Amino acid sequence: MSATPTIAAVDWGTTRLRVWLLDAKGAVLDERRSDEGLLTAQHKGFATVLDRQLQDMGAAKDLPAIVCGMAGARQGWVEAPYVDVPSSLGDILGAAVPVSGAGRDIRIVPGLAQRDRRAPDVMRGEETQLAGIAALIGAGSHLVCMPGTHCKWVTAAGGAIQGFGTWPTGEMFSVLAQHSILRHSIGDKPAKVSPDSKVFRDWCGEALSDGDIGARLFGIRAAGLLSGLGQEDAAAALSGLLIGAEVASAVRRFGRRETPVVLVVSGALGGLYAEAMRLAGIAVTIADADEAVLAGLVAAARRNGMLAEGVAE
Template identity: 50%
Template structure:
């Protein structure tokens, strides 16, 4: 650990990710756990952080840069929000210090859209956007950031002009477990993003978003009347939710003519890629883990220049 330069932490609501970064920018060590804001609020943020740093023998003086829910009102220390339109470079200047006797710890702020008709907030995604700018480049971009609460962000030359949050993942979970559709999808298991039921549902929902609740009910009625399998029912529910999200995001962003980029990792990659491709929106895919590390690196290098 003698070559370590800083520790980078992405602290979510239910997840914790830490990387030790060397002087060359290389990842020297990594830690992941389910000790997000909710768990850390009970255990103690400093206790959680120091336990992970000790587990990989990180130096006691190593500085730490943090993004995400550790900076929320209910987190370690409130980092506040920058108001849109917000240059992404500005989040570095607004980082707040955390009082600590042993090391220099900074938490990056989130972004807020204070439009009374469309209020919105993000925390953590702004750091991914900062890290993705090298791949996005200049000009105008529409960026999708999938998750439990997906973000669709409008960026022009490195400035976040505005964004919209869609509760797609959370609503899918609620509907699949606690509505009448739970009977249709209970035994669905895994489905592929190229499944015809998924892609057709994406297309129908994107074309007819006003029929949202009707389209959702056809997951059940299609099974009762036409023998729709549980797997196809689950694919149809997922495709309907994604199609509605995309329709809403494009309505909020257009007319722009912007390309669509998706910052994503894991199983959602194929779902969003194929859903967007089915609507002739062939997206550029940017790895979310790489993006957040690059964003944290940009902040660390600005705060603690070599």
């Protein structure tokens, strides 16, 4: 480590933990990833896990930390109560909750709640990614798509988060591939799906036409019995079907925008969503999810006086 860190930035998910050490300008000095997510930390203790990580990185015992994600859940470290939408990005970050008695200054960014009887929803962690792409969504009206286990679609206008919805597409894929009759079609270890797969495109296109997965799920099984659809193609069909239905459903709910959809994503999943958007005739602007969460944590640290204001990056 070449310079002394000013603050630690922490993204505490359900199954993984990421820690960055930042200098006074918010630049990264060091970075660690571990699998000590919420589930592990509930067992070992949040303070113990974070202290150990920071100690291993050579950080001072009183180094402040800005945290987002599941550490702020009710079953997390300290509950950071949901901020209701609509809310500005600044107000969301400003509502960070301090952790007392930790021996260092720690603040946890709150999640968002949509208290709409017909469309109740919550998020934790994505609000920080949204703050990290403020440059993209800070002006005008935007639709943001944030793929993952529970994909979030978010509407933003004038730098405020207006509303959002959660499509549990990643979880549906995993649960159906492992536990439904489709496990016979897909096999024990689902094949990696490529956006270049014709089967992915065909099934995605079908689902895009009406947003319906209904009778098509079992169609994957039937296609195996009737026309020999193989395991790799069955995985591609399921992925295409679920992502296509999600995009159609989200567009039906939020409408099409004049501005491109901001696709916040990293890794292989990004390619699949980008292809689905292309098939749907939707223009996208791609933002990297890892960079977004880090930029959001820097913005949160600044908003809470833990880092001096400055030009991001």
